[in-house]
Amino acid sequence: MTVGTDERAGVRRWAALAALTLAVTLLAVDGTVLALAVPALMADLEPTGTQLLWIGDVYSFALAGLLISMGTLADRIGRRRLLLFGVAGFGAASLLAAFAPGAGWLIAARVLLGVAGATLMPSTLSLVRNLFPEPGLRTRAIAVWAAGASGGAALGPLVGGVLLEHFWWGSVFVINLPIMLLVLLGVALLVPESRNPAPGPFDPLSALLSVTAVVPIVWAVKHVAHEGADLPALIAALAGLACAIWFVRRQRALPSPLVDVTLFTRPAFSGTILASMIAIFAFSGLLFFFSQYLQLVRGYSPLQAGLRELPLTLASIAVVAVAVRVMARLGVGRALGASLLAAAAGLAVLAVGEGLSGFAVMAVGLVVVGLGVGLAFTAATDAVLAAVPAERAGAASAISEMAYELGVALGIALLGTVQAVLYRDALPDLSGWPVGSRAAVDESLATAVQSGPAVLVPAAQEAFSSAMQTTSYVAAVLLLVAGLLAWRLVPSERVAS
Numbered sequence: 001m002t003v004g005t006d007e008r009a010g011v012r013r014w015a016a017l018a019a020l021t022l023a024v025t026l027l028a029v030d031g032t033v034l035a036l037a038v039p040a041l042m043a044d045l046e047p048t049g050t051q052l053l054w055i056g057d058v059y060s061f062a063l064a065g066l067l068i069s070m071g072t073l074a075d076r077i078g079r080r081r082l083l084l085f086g087v088a089g090f091g092a093a094s095l096l097a098a099f100a101p102g103a104g105w106l107i108a109a110r111v112l113l114g115v116a117g118a119t120l121m122p123s124t125l126s127l128v129r130n131l132f133p134e135p136g137l138r139t140r141a142i143a144v145w146a147a148g149a150s151g152g153a154a155l156g157p158l159v160g161g162v163l164l165e166h167f168w169w170g171s172v173f174v175i176n177l178p179i180m181l182l183v184l185l186g187v188a189l190l191v192p193e194s195r196n197p198a199p200g201p202f203d204p205l206s207a208l209l210s211v212t213a214v215v216p217i218v219w220a221v222k223h224v225a226h227e228g229a230d231l232p233a234l235i236a237a238l239a240g241l242a243c244a245i246w247f248v249r250r251q252r253a254l255p256s257p258l259v260d261v262t263l264f265t266r267p268a269f270s271g272t273i274l275a276s277m278i279a280i281f282a283f284s285g286l287l288f289f290f291s292q293y294l295q296l297v298r299g300y301s302p303l304q305a306g307l308r309e310l311p312l313t314l315a316s317i318a319v320v321a322v323a324v325r326v327m328a329r330l331g332v333g334r335a336l337g338a339s340l341l342a343a344a345a346g347l348a349v350l351a352v353g354e355g356l357s358g359f360a361v362m363a364v365g366l367v368v369v370g371l372g373v374g375l376a377f378t379a380a381t382d383a384v385l386a387a388v389p390a391e392r393a394g395a396a397s398a399i400s401e402m403a404y405e406l407g408v409a410l411g412i413a414l415l416g417t418v419q420a421v422l423y424r425d426a427l428p429d430l431s432g433w434p435v436g437s438r439a440a441v442d443e444s445l446a447t448a449v450q451s452g453p454a455v456l457v458p459a460a461q462e463a464f465s466s467a468m469q470t471t472s473y474v475a476a477v478l479l480l481v482a483g484l485l486a487w488r489l490v491p492s493e494r495v496a497s
Contacts, residue, residue, distance in 0.1 A: 019186025028152025062114025086119030158306030200256020271489030315370025343372025
């Protein structure tokens, strides 16, 4: 092969990486952009409270429930083929969601978005593993992919703010169409096919169990966050746990399992999954409430709030420049541990800044969090893919993404519960106010601002700010624990730079 051919091949695979990263960036943006559109959506479609919850939650149910099945299916039928189907499906579902005439239609479109999204994350990551088999280049490529994932999640509020200041709520879905067309063309023209050459038979019962194990648990977590612990939540959690136990026992007995559960006996794999799940738990929960803090306490518009979250986005993207060198110097395990410890320090700085009048201290905290989380995603993803053979990359990627989705659900639900309890505890005595006023202020800061007495809004804002600071410290402690776990459990083989 000539030098010119080598150069063209090198340019081609980095261009292919750009297409794959664009897909995962859009998926991450789509996960956070809808929250800003809720007020306009409610005014237009007039959903019931239950329908509104399903509009927000059903996407993550479908996505989390199908990740393992789709990751393993990609190993069998071809990762590129499944990705192309998923990209086309995601674009079509986005169009259905954008022009939904009613809440039921929008819920159905969100289900389809979740199904299509479940094909994108594990397929893109396993294709990156196939495109870059060299350890040093693979780490650099994963850093780019991880920057798209973490940066996209932080970019969602900014994108949503820009769109909603100029267009109707459906624009947050329409924006998907031209980007998905670019991804479709890029993947079709640049990305080679890859699959497991000897996958074995596909087990439908295992696929069903993987869904019935995950979805009830995710539903129970979200239900407890909204309604509190009750009998339906307990039944759902126990049913999910029973299916999970059945799933694991079946995988151990099958000659060609849907998921190789023996992967969890490897410290490099299990330690990384655990640490990254705790990390995204802390990060996603805090990010969700930080966006509310900027708008409801500081009084910023959605666009202004999104712009003030840019330091987080830019820092998580800038990690691409240093990830390989840090991992080459420290090794994967210590790099993952150090990055999580840095993110914990950033959250502590952010908590201090939330109690001050200016924004500078919070901006510093956001930069440190972005650097830490960006490097953590890169190190964790690299450690997971390095721990398995190339033919099992789809299944390993699906497990990694499952940990991510569970971490997001748990973070928003459990840290949300902590935030809500602390908020109510910090409120002044409301016993002298009418029942309606008390209920509006007690439910949340958003309802206090929208329908509570104006004289109580400053007290509610102060209570929310105090609760936010404490929740930030809780999230920092969780990241500290995740960092120490990673430092102790994940091996620190050095990555070639």
